Amino acid sequence: MRAPRVALAAIALAAATLAGCGGGMRISLFTTEWVDDGGKSIEAVRQRLAKARPAIGADVVVGVGSGVDKVIGEPLAGGAKWTFAHALDARPLVTGSIVVGTGGGELFALDATTGKRLWARPTGGLKVHGAGDDGEVTVVTMSSGTGLGSTLLAVARDGKVLQQLETERVLGTPAVLGGFVGPRPVA
Secondary structure, three states: OOOOOOEEOOHHHHHHHOOOOHHHOOOOOOOOOOOOOOOHHHHHHHHHHHHOOOOOOOOEEEEEEOOOOEEEEEEOOOOOOEEEEOOOOOOOEEEOOEEEEEEOOEEEEEEOOOOOEEEEEEOOOOOEEEEEEOOOEEEEEEEOOOOOOEEEEEEEOOOOEEEEEEEOOOEOOOEEEOOEEEOOEOO
């Protein structure tokens, strides 16, 4: 199985948002170094998105119990109630068929119907702004270490980081479809 690729759906529009990419790289919106491919690149994106289907969301209720160290979930269509013991810094987010949470210096994802931990990554103290999921890739936007921007993190189901971008803009909840990400600036 080929690993999903994460790309920004409209790089020309996202270039202004992502002007502060990591590694000192700068994207110039009006660069003269690009080559016109006659629309082939955007047609490839259109074809890939035409085949993509939004992830089916989990029909589950999620809460926090035992102070702030346990996530509790219960499928609304029947199924076993589950619990996941973990320190929590904020209310967990349900996106698609997963639950994203932070606590104890860790960002983690759970299967929303079973509570099984899918992956975990260190947060470095960053706070989550939003999360999106398309069934294969989970994208999380977090505050930056400086407080002046955001970090966008794309993670595969197996926990492999597919992409990490830093920007000077504050990003909100990302939309994810077919491995393409569309972060929404909030400021």
